Amino acid sequence: MLTNLKELMRYAQEHSVAIGGFNGPTLESARASLEAAQELGMPLILQHAPVHEPFISLELAGKIMLALAEEATVPVCVHLDHGDSAETVMRAIRTGYTSVMYDASGKPFEQNLSETREIVRLAHSVNVSVEAELGNMPHNFRGEMTEYDPEAFYTVPQDAARFARETGVDALAISFGTVHGVYKAKPKLNFDIIRQVRAQTGGLPLVMHGGSGLSDEDYRTAIACGIRKINYYTYEALAGGRGIYDAVAQYPQGLYFHDAAMAATKAMREDVLRILRIFGGGGQ
Ligand SMILES: [Zn+2]
Incomplete structure (x- = not known):
């Protein structure tokens, strides 16, 4: 069943868990995430990021995710990840997305605040939820970044208080301390930032981007500190790729594409099952 982010964040707060936000740039990845969530009976966020526009448009990805959400046996939010302009946000709302992220985190604080406040006003008028970002996270999709100082990107807890209140x-x-994409070295996470932001914002649900590749212990600590949504995609996509390598090895005479797609789906589903068990407070 289709729901919005606000409802899922309420569920996450009540159960002290994090809801997984998974990108669905292909039918296989969206189905793999949904099948895993249904198997565990856990709510799910399916999302589209503009960075995936070369693979699939916001509109088509949205329609596919909405169709999957409508027939799902668990609550599913269809969310725009990293909306970079009011126009992109409006395209998502018109398509039927139930939640949008408006990311002006690269802009000065006052501009981020005023633009986000206006997006919230418009989105809430049609019952669409809004995620925003404060602080900034570097990208390392293909391991291009070798060194960086995570402290330069940290969210300032006092800023978060005003931002939450006014937007x-x-x-x-x-x-x-998280990074989008692949970690070259063990990330240095400052969990105290989560605790302080949570305290300063009166318990606002907090989101972790760059959720691939952390240790199980790090996920659990982050959730215990107040993280309620975790974006996870890179390692799921890499698992799908490994599924195809295995299928190629298994069929040296030639591989049908639908068999390759099935192998990728199965591998991604296994990866998502493992991670959802951690997000949901379960075991391995
Ligand atoms: Zn992100």
Whole structure:
């Protein structure tokens, strides 16, 4: 069943868990995430990021995710990840997305606040939830970044208090040491940032981006500190790629594409099952 982010964040707060936000740039990845969530009976966020526009448009990805959400046996939010302009946000709302992220985190604080406040006003008028971002996270999709100082990107807890109060966002992505993409070295996470932002914002649901590749212990600590949504995709996609390598080895005479797609789906589903068990407070 289709729901919005606000409802899922309420569920996450009540159960002290994090809801997984998974990108669905292909039918296989969206189905793999949904099948895993259904197997565990856990709510799910399917999302589209503009960075995936070369593979699939916001509109087509949205329609596919909405169709999957409508027939799902668990609550599913269809969310725009990293909306970079009011126009992109409006395209998502018109398509039927139930939640949008408006990311002006690269802009000066006052501009981020005023633009986000306006997006929240418009989105809430049609029952669409809003996630925003404060602080910033570097990108390392293909391991191009070798060294960086995570402290330069940290969210300032006092800023978060004012930002939350004046924008009315439903969830806030914060920066405490995670990176988008692949980690070259063990990340240095500052969990105290999560605790302080949570305290300063009166318990606003907090979001972790760059959720691939952390240790199980790091996920659990982050959730215990107040993270309620975790974006996870890179390692799921890499698992799908490995599934195809295995299928190629298994069929040396030639591989049908639908068999390759099935192998990728199965591998991604296994990866998502493992991670959802951690996000949901379960075991391995
Ligand atoms: Zn992100």
